[in-house]
Amino acid sequence: MPLSNEKSTHTEEQCNISTALAISTPQATSPVKIESTSDKELLYSQIGSTPLATTVCLSALETHSHTTDHDVNATASLPKSTSAARIRRREQNKNTIERMNQIKSQVLSTLKSTSSPSSDDQLNPMQRQNQTENSPSRLTADNTPRKSLRPNLSCLTPENYINILLLGESGVGKSTFINALVNYITFESFEKASCTKPVVVMPVSFMMTVGHHFEEKIVTFGDEDSNEDHHHPGQSVTQHCRSYIFPIGTRTKIRFIDTPGMGDTRGLIQDDINMQHILSFITNLSHLNAICILLKPNESRLNIVLRSYFDRLLKFLGENARHNIIFCFTNTRATFFAPGDTAPLLKKMILSCPIKDIPFDKSNTFCFDSESFRYLVAVRSGIEFDQYQKNEYQQIAVRSGIEFDQYQKNEYQQSWTISVTESDRLLQYFCGSTLKPYLQNEWRSVEHAQFRISQLIRPMLETTRNLFRNLLLLERHQPIRLINLCPMALRRSSAICYSCERIRTSYSNFWIFQDDLHIVSDQCDKCKCARQNHVEVDYDLQYELSNDMERQSSPNMNESAEQLKITIIEFAQLYANSKSISSQTDPILFALKRMIAEEKQFCCENDSTCLNPFLYDKLRNFREEYKQAQETSILTDSSIDLSNIYESIENISTIYEIEKQMSLIKQKKESFMITHERELS
CATH class of the missing domain: 3.40.50.300 (P-loop containing nucleotide triphosphate hydrolases)
Known part of the structure; x- marks a missing residue:
């Protein structure tokens, strides 16, 4: 159970939220016999x-x-x-x-x-x-x-x-x-x-001009x-x-x-x-x-x-x-x-x-x-044509028995x-x-790999940060419980506003910001901040304390943390050697900087038992390793083997904590597909 709750009242490092929005995971014809008259x-x-x-x-x-x-x-x-x-x-x-x-x-x-x-x-x-x-x-x-x-x-x-x-x-x-x-x-x-109502699977809308002064009429049907x-x-x-x-x-x-x-x-x-x-x-x-x-x-x-x-x-x-x-x-x-x-x-x-x-x-x-389909729709919608149009395009019968x-x-x-x-x-x-x-398993390109990675950014960075937390607890041999990630499914599309104050909770001497989810359509339901200040998320990330030390032993966590660091740095080389199409900002580095900014806020607490400063140092060191790997890759102009990138994506997706988060991402996208699908049955 969380030990205490408190509201953050200041932010010491601001991030460009509009950039985050740009890089966040987006949510043989046979001739026909016709009697011709011309x-x-x-x-x-x-x-x-x-x-x-x-x-x-x-x-x-x-x-x-x-x-x-x-x-x-x-x-x-x-x-x-x-x-x-x-x-x-x-x-x-x-x-x-x-x-x-x-x-x-x-x-x-x-x-x-x-x-x-x-x-x-x-x-x-x-x-x-x-x-x-x-x-x-x-x-x-x-x-x-x-x-x-x-x-x-x-x-x-x-x-x-x-x-x-x-x-x-x-x-x-x-x-x-x-x-x-x-x-x-x-x-x-x-x-x-022409003898029945057209089948309309989605609304039809087009503009026609009628009358002596060519009045514009919007034809809508469906x-x-x-x-x-x-x-x-x-x-x-x-x-x-x-x-x-x-x-x-x-x-x-x-x-x-x-x-x-x-x-x-x-x-x-x-x-x-x-x-x-x-x-x-x-x-x-x-x-x-x-x-x-x-x-x-x-x-x-x-x-x-x-x-x-x-x-x-x-x-x-x-x-x-x-x-x-x-x-x-x-x-x-x-x-x-x-x-x-x-x-x-x-x-x-x-x-x-x-x-x-x-x-x-x-x-x-x-x-x-x-044209013939649109004309039938126009007639069904009650559009009347002037004499000139009637002479040029006789009214087409929409009921049997009418000749034209x-x-x-x-x-x-x-x-x-x-x-x-x-x-x-x-x-x-x-x-x-x-x-x-x-x-889809045949789609192979740098852009497709970057898209796959963009879906992994939050799961793999949050998993890395939490592994750092638990390793710090184990290093200090503190007789307290470890922290587990508990991703929860969302009922509606939600976003986190990084301009608003966020609730923070203490777990085993670590302060953690809770996901304060906002519902954003044209306007946010909680704040007056601009829409571009909100970053859409696919799941609500919660936390719990656990006594399960067997699965979370230090060797296992060290191995997982190293695997994640190596893989993330490999992804850094991919971004260094290819320009992102939609944005020149490295989305992994951007998310990592925002994570460091969050931990920096907790370092000002006058609490000798607070472990966030140590986590802040670990994340900063990791950021330097990441940037160094990118610089080396650019200087050496090293090539990237796409097959290795895809293999790494598959490998880290099997890590338990990441697998849980990715499962909810997939669930949300499947739900979106179903709600945006119409079947003619």
């Missing part, structure tokens, strides 16, 4: 390169399986609701699943009836198109049959997750892309989509979501990473990870925070199947922030991530469903990347258009049909044997 429409029906073979090799699929996601319990479904809106949504979701099961059966029957790939390759494009049109599969918008490109999923094991990370500039339409894709899967034709901020133009609509899961068949689920947009108007600091958040989020996954870069097809130049994000992500994931990169273009109707002016800019950016040989061709590039201009009907049907075809090809690419899951 040369433009004829071009729509003929776009694309050589179509993908629709025959899937069963033996290849039987030997290929996606990695089961062990890290996240993603089976939690949405709360039940008795409202009519929720009931309609569940019915639509049920239709989606039924349609995916129907498609799977159709693919199996197609596999039995189609010829081998070698014979199919000998067909000319017209023969291949005829073969596609006559296949017993689902229909296109104009009621012509079209072969599905969905893979055979029957060989996959239960609960397979295909993890897709979406990245793009603010405003490129990542959230709209997910909504539109779900509708392309749910409704096989534009006519069916339930309110605190993670989607549509009220601050220029800022990323998506505030945090969030996963959206929907089933493909009965055994496989696709998890799309929506991310905050790049180029936020709040500045580079916000972009850096967003990137740290994205990197932290994906480390909770056991694997990534694809990194999907969303772009617009008519860019005159690529944003420098996009280049920075792209380079940083690839440096983090390692060079093997090149095989899992795909490019999706939105709003491509105006560029004839092709990458347009963005293509040469993208090629130039890829050539300048630190990772070479990133593919950019038809096989990993997909072009969509969400045949030309506009063909235009929207083509847009929808081509996007549906492209979504088929995209899902085929995700689920096929070409795209291998990129396992």
Whole structure:
């Protein structure tokens, strides 16, 4: 039990809390037969390169399986609701699943009836198109049959997750892309989509101009979501990473990870925070199947922030991530469903990347258009158009039995049909044997190692300090109990404010600051200090006194302390030989200085039994060893073996005290994943 409590009234060494915040752990398409009424429409029906073979090799699929996601319990479904809106949504979701099961059966029957790939390759494009049109599969918008490109999923094991990370500039339409894709899967034709309410997995918001004076109207559709901020133009609509899961068949689920947009108007600091958040989020996954870069097809130049994000992500994931990169273009109707002016800019950016040989061709590039989906949403939202717009874009029927201009009907049907075809090809690419899951234990880079270390900083430094405490007690042969670390789980995201007075408690002649946790959202619930003065923590660190001397014998503690010191100094060399991307400050050294500042406050106590001065000296000596190791490493320009760094990370993670703290960090991140996940079931 603690011997006494007292409030600290002064701080003798101040640390730059805003810097701490920067370095703290962040929390083959077959041509579609369409009756064209213009040369433009004829071009729509003929776009694309050589179509993908629709025959899937069963033996290849039987030997290929996606990695089961062990890290996240993603089976939690949405709360039940008795409202009519929720009931309609569940019915639509049920239709989606039924349609995916129907498609799977159709693919199996197609596999039995189609010829081998070698014979199919000998067909000319017209023969291949005829073969596609006559296949017993689902229909296109104009009621012509079209072969599905969905893979055979029957060989996959239960609960397979295909993890897709979406990245793009603010405003490129990542959230709209997910909504539109779900509708392309749910409704096989534009006519069916126009006769019912669109499926909306997240709120839709976009601006339209209507009327004689071009009044701006914000179209919003879907339930309110605190993670989607549509009220601050220029800022990323998506505030945090969030996963959206929907089933493909009965055994496989696709998890799309929506991310905050790049180029936020709040500045580079916000972009850096967003990137740290994205990197932290994906480390909770056991694997990534694809990194999907969303772009617009008519860019005159690529944003420098996009280049920075792209380079940083690839440096983090390692060079093997090149095989899992795909490019999706939105709003491509105006560029004839092709990458347009963005293509040469993208090629130039890829050539300048630190990772070479990133593919950019038809096989990993997909072009969509969400205009027809947005129009349906606008009509459903009650947007009225003036006579000019009605003449140009006749009101599209949203209820069966209403007719509209045949030309506009063909235009929207083509847009929808081509996007549906492209979504088929995209899902085929995700689920096929070409795209291998990129396992997290294969991610190897200096940046990834630094991220792993950043999660270990608090556990390993607090464990080191407590080992020093107990060694000092044993050296003095004092008949008092040793100190144990007792990390506790947090119910809510919390932070420590280092500008506020903190409660201190005495344990076996050592003064220790207690974690005075603050709840910080827009404002702190306890103090008026700025948000940047708060450092987020993943667990509450408490202490207890123990009589268990066997496990905490002096040789054991000495061995653990030396192992930790050697490992931390090894990490010092890593930071000395590589520049941290998000901050030039060494996060280990910064945390160590803050720890020394805390102990210095206790040295002023007029208490002859207080042992904090001895602990202060030990920590200062350790800091000098750390800095000396860094200076030596810089002078000798010694190289760092990444395999040794990863081995050291694994080794110290097995130390009992560190293992307990890391377990709570993992638990908190898994909880965050679950609360930021929505499943379409």
